[in-house]
Amino acid sequence: MNEARTIDVGEGAAIPSRSDWGLFNAWTISITGAVGAILYLYFFQSTPYKRIAHYVADGIIITFQVTIMSILCACCIGLVVGLGRVSKNKAVNLAASTYVEVIRGIPLLVQLFYIYYALGRLLNVHDLTAAVIAMSVCYGAYMGEVFRAGITSIDKGQTEAARSLGFNTKQTMFLVILPQAWHTILPPVGNEFIALLKDTSLVSILAVSDLLRRGREISSESFLYFETYTLVALIYLVITLILSKGVSIMEARLSHYARQ
Amino acid sequence: MPVNSPPTAPIVDIRHVSKSFGALKALNNVSMSMSLGEKVVIIGPSGSGKSTLLRSINKLESVDSGTIIVDGQDINAPATDINRLRMELGMVFQSFNLFPHKTVLQNLTLAPIKLKGMGQAEADEMAMRLLDKVGIREKAHVFPAKLSGGQQQRVAIARALAMSPKIMLFDEPTSALDPEMIGEVLDVMVKLAKEGMTMAVVTHEMGFAREVADRVVFMDHGAIVEEGTPEHFFQNPEHERTKLFLSQIL
Ligand SMILES: Nc1ncnc2c1ncn2[C@@H]1O[C@H](COP(=O)(O)OP(=O)(O)OP(=O)(O)O)[C@@H](O)[C@H]1O
Ligand SMILES: [Mg+2]
Numbered sequence: 230m231n232e233a234r235t236i237d238v239g240e241g242a243a244i245p246s247r248s249d250w251g252l253f254n255a256w257t258i259s260i261t262g263a264v265g266a267i268l269y270l271y272f273f274q275s276t277p278y279k280r281i282a283h284y285v286a287d288g289i290i291i292t293f294q295v296t297i298m299s300i301l302c303a304c305c306i307g308l309v310v311g312l313g314r315v316s317k318n319k320a321v322n323l324a325a326s327t328y329v330e331v332i333r334g335i336p337l338l339v340q341l342f343y344i345y346y347a348l349g350r351l352l353n354v355h356d357l358t359a360a361v362i363a364m365s366v367c368y369g370a371y372m373g374e375v376f377r378a379g380i381t382s383i384d385k386g387q388t389e390a391a392r393s394l395g396f397n398t399k400q401t402m403f404l405v406i407l408p409q410a411w412h413t414i415l416p417p418v419g420n421e422f423i424a425l426l427k428d429t430s431l432v433s434i435l436a437v438s439d440l441l442r443r444g445r446e447i448s449s450e451s452f453l454y455f456e457t458y459t460l461v462a463l464i465y466l467v468i469t470l471i472l473s474k475g476v477s478i479m480e481a482r483l484s485h486y487a488r489q
Numbered sequence: 490m491p492v493n494s495p496p497t498a499p500i501v502d503i504r505h506v507s508k509s510f511g512a513l514k515a516l517n518n519v520s521m522s523m524s525l526g527e528k529v530v531i532i533g534p535s536g537s538g539k540s541t542l543l544r545s546i547n548k549l550e551s552v553d554s555g556t557i558i559v560d561g562q563d564i565n566a567p568a569t570d571i572n573r574l575r576m577e578l579g580m581v582f583q584s585f586n587l588f589p590h591k592t593v594l595q596n597l598t599l600a601p602i603k604l605k606g607m608g609q610a611e612a613d614e615m616a617m618r619l620l621d622k623v624g625i626r627e628k629a630h631v632f633p634a635k636l637s638g639g640q641q642q643r644v645a646i647a648r649a650l651a652m653s654p655k656i657m658l659f660d661e662p663t664s665a666l667d668p669e670m671i672g673e674v675l676d677v678m679v680k681l682a683k684e685g686m687t688m689a690v691v692t693h694e695m696g697f698a699r700e701v702a703d704r705v706v707f708m709d710h711g712a713i714v715e716e717g718t719p720e721h722f723f724q725n726p727e728h729e730r731t732k733l734f735l736s737q738i739l
Contacts, residue, residue: 389549390586390645394600394652395576404603408590 256470263466270460277453281444281460288443289464295361295439296426302365303425304418307372312402314377325373332370338431340367345435360432368425375421379414380406412483419476423469430465440464499558500525500656500687501546506555508541508711515541516552517711523656528688530698530719533708534734539691542708543658546689547578560655576604579649583661585641587633593620593644594629597651604652612651619647623677639670643677650681657681659690695739699723707731 270278313325332340344363348354354362383406391401433442440461448457499522508516515538523529531539544550545557548564548571557564562574588596597616601607607615620626623643625636633641642662649657659678663671675697682688682701692698698705699719706716707726715722715731723739726732 384586386582386584386586387588390580390582390588392572393547393549393575393578393580394649395572395604396600397572400603404599405588409588 256474259466260470260474263463263470267460267463267467270463277451277456278460280451281447281453281457284447285440285443285457285461285464288438288440289468291357291437291443292426292429292439292441295357295364295429295432295437296422298361299364299368299429300418300422300425302361303368303372303421306365306369307376310369310373311376311380314373315380329370329373332367337367337428338434341431341435356436360429360435360437364425364429364432368421371421372418375414375417376410378417379410382413383409415483416476416480419472419479423472423476426472427465427469498561499523500560501689502556502558503542503546504556504558506542506545506552506557508538508545508550508552514711516545518555519708519711519713520555521706521713521716523687523689525655526685526687527703528682528686528690528701529704529706530702531689531691531706531708532693532695532698532734532738533714537708538711539708540660541711543660543689543691546656546658547575547580549580576600576652577655579652579654579657581642581645581649581657581659581662583664585633585638585645585665587641587645587648589633592630592632593625593636596633596644596648600648601651616647616651619650620644622650622680623647624673637670638666639673642666642670642674646674646677646681656687656689659688659692661691661693663692663694693738695723707734709734 271282310325310328313321314329316322316325335343341360341363344366345359348359348362349356380402387405387409388401391405392398396404429439430441433439433445438446444457444461448454451457501521501523503519503521506516506519507514517538519538519542521529521542531542533539541550545552546559546564548557551565559574560577562569564571564574587593588599591599594613594616597619598607598609598612601612601615602609617626617629620629623646625640625643628636628640628644633644636644646657646662662678663674666674671694675694678688678690678697679701688701690697690701702719704716705719705722707714707722707728707730709730715726715728722731723735726735
């Protein structure tokens with residue numbers, strides 16, 4: 230009998246592996262190319278690129294705002310969901326699992342529409358807030374899995390040692406398990422952050438003026454579709470490349486710390 | 490220090506305890522009691538239920554039937570605060586289980602500070618005294634990963650003692666150690682025994698059993714087959730299974 234094999238498929242943004250530090254790796258080529266292209270277009274093809282760049286610039290800020298607020302909320306939701314998923318309380322466990330199951334079964338775009346219009350109609354919340362809530366609810370489910378995996382990666386001897394000293398379940402979780410799980414949780418959280426940043430482009434369909442929406446606005450005004458989307462794509466690329474480098478550096482630091 | 494005060498009401502009383510894992514009976518109607526200051530060594534072949542018995546005393550393993558009374562309290566009674574009761578039961582594991590994200594000192598002070606409301610300074614002082622006792626005062630500010638197995642286990646003993654337990658439970662404390670480190674851990678345990686600590690020890694170290702045990706308990710297939718003084722045990726065991734086990738291990 231053959232053993233079942235599992236393969237490891239990464240997320241969209243390639244995280245450079247540590248054995249790959251050379252000059253000619255995919256990451257260096259991409260970042261040099263993308264930054265080079267942006268600079269070239271901005272300075273040597275100033276019309277129309279300068280105009281487009283200035284127009285979409287504040288969209289970048291909105292994109293970051295949505296991303297950062299969403300990831301923070303998603304982490305909070307994720308912690309609760311993760312704790313629920315490892316809980317011995319059947320009702321809590323079932324609720325958390327159902328949440329994850331439902332969210333993962335609905336396309337993000339559909340969820341966005343749904344939460345956005347539901348919230349907008351019922352509570353009259355602000356566009357940006359609705360978008361952040363929608364992204365957080367969705368990513369909270371994925372984050373819940375990250376937390377669950379982090380928590381279950383800690384040896385059960387740690388729980389036993391803590392309980393035998395007299396700590397209750399909650400103290401054991403917050404004083405002993407989570408501080409250790411943090412190290413395994415951080416890198417995947419970084420990856421989710423990058424994935425979320427890319428997915429925020431979906432909120433451009435709602436009335437949120439993020440990078441992509443600003444691009445859509447200027448292109449429909451100026452008919453410079455090709456030029457606009459070239460620039461928008463390059464900007465997304467540069468941001469995610471920088472972030473993915475950040476994650477891989479953090480990962481290296483953490484594993485160094487773990488070896489100490 | 491009182492050495493072996495005369496047996497009064499048992500401090501641990503295990504009565505007719507059974508426990509199954511699926512179809513496997515890990516404990517089969519086991520009864521055993523310990524009096525204050527008594528040192529009981531539990532021996533037996535692998536899978537005989539020694540760990541399960543020990544772990545059921547502080548309810549790391551909950552039993553299916555029977556009662557366990559610790560210090561006058563039924564550990565399974567709804568009114569019993571098990572977390573409070575566990576503070577009186579120190580436990581030392583085969584795999585040390587130190588908290589890797591805390592220094593040696595913090596490993597010792599965490600529980601007294603959080604659970605007993607002890608002040609930092611007082612806790613530090615108490616911890617240093619215990620580290621002195623187990624002979625690794627100089628490692629107080631080091632992380633556990635930097636210590637040898639023997640040192641880690643001595644810290645683990647000190648960590649359990651930091652809660653001033655009435656009873657110490659040891660589950661094969663030297664089985665994960667390189668041979669040259671077994672002595673340093675056993676020395677600490679002997680010292681503890683001489684100070685009058687009540688101890689239940691699962692071990693394969695027969696020298697320790699001979700020197701320290703008031704009573705040796707032999708388990709097989711989830712049941713206590715024979716118990717008695719070390720002299721009885723090592724000189725004229727009654728049961729065939731005991732003889733066979735001892736002939737294999739000695
Ligand atoms: N969590 C568990 N789930 C299923 N079976 C278990 C579990 N814990 C113990 N057992 C089984 O119960 C029996 C008794 O186990 P126990 O660990 O108490 O034995 P032991 O005497 O301590 O053995 P060893 O010397 O190997 O530590 C064994 O057959 C073991 O496989
Ligand atoms: Mg065992």
